[in-house]
Amino acid sequence: MKTALITGGALRIGAQITKTLHAHDYNIIIHYRNSDKEARALADTLNQVRADSVSLLQAELSDIQAVKILANSIDNLDVLVNNASVFYPTPMQNASEEDWQKIMDTNVMAPFFLSQSLSATLSKNQGCIINIVDIHAQRPLKNHAIYNISKAGMMMMTQTLAKELAPDIRVCGVAPGSILWPENKVKLNDEQKNKILNKIPLNKQGSPKDIANAVLFLANSSYITGQIISVDGGRTLNQ
Ligand SMILES: NC(=O)c1ccc[n+]([C@@H]2O[C@H](COP(=O)([O-])OP(=O)(O)OC[C@H]3O[C@@H](n4cnc5c(N)ncnc54)[C@H](OP(=O)(O)O)[C@@H]3O)[C@@H](O)[C@H]2O)c1
Secondary structure, three states: OEEEEEOOOOOHHHHHHHHHHHHOOEEEEEEEOOOHHHHHHHHHHHHHHOOOOEEEEEOOOOOHHHHHHHHHOOOOOOEEEEOOOOOOOOOOOOOOHHHHHHHHHHHHHHHHHHHHHHHHHHHHOOOEEEEEOOHHHOOOOOOOHHHHHHHHHHHHHHHHHHHHHOOOOEEEEEEEOOOOOOOOOOOOOHHHHHHHHOOOOOOOOOOHHHHHHHHHHHHHOOOOOOOEEEEOOOHHHHO
């Protein structure tokens, strides 16, 4: 039985990655920050399917000490999915040092040091790291400079660690296009949503299952490393 850690694994895309890997016989460690209730509910449901197959770890990933404590509490791991992220607009005129710190620490620093701290067990198990990147790592989303930069960092992290951690650990990525609208303070109006949808050749948003299936594919693909698969309905063709 293999074990996967999914950061931000209690909600939205992370929750679907949790469910998909669990349905394919992985034991799961769900990392969460604030979503205690949702994490417990998901773990209870999946533990009813297979007893003791899901455990929970809480951590604020922008805090390096918390990242280290999280990693140190895991002694056996096959797959690390760096999914947790911060996403909100940071127009150049208003972007603050606090925004920079929060977004870069959560989206880049934490995945890097989790990869470093967990590399011993991943290496022992010939495991893999799967980073959830974004199509905007390559083509910027207007007014989201810090987020774009963080995801570009994650893209290079995928490639550079694939080289450095080979041959014992594979490192890959999935770059989602538009999958779920943001639920935080930056809600999009219908006009903004239609503008995005009109650029997608497949003419609709993807679903969290599309991302989770790509994660599963990469986790099972023992001869793929350093690759980032765009799962975007063809959106990058129109960017
Ligand atoms: N949604 C999309 O359409 C889309 C498009 C392109 C790329 N992506 C990428 O796909 C991944 C999942 O997207 P999503 O929309 O499902 O993500 P999300 O809802 O924005 O965030 C996922 C989780 O990240 C956790 N998180 C955020 N900041 C954290 C911090 N400082 N410390 C610890 N945990 C933190 C939160 O956990 P808690 O709730 O427990 O606090 C949150 O539930 C992300 O990497 C995102 O960049 C998504």
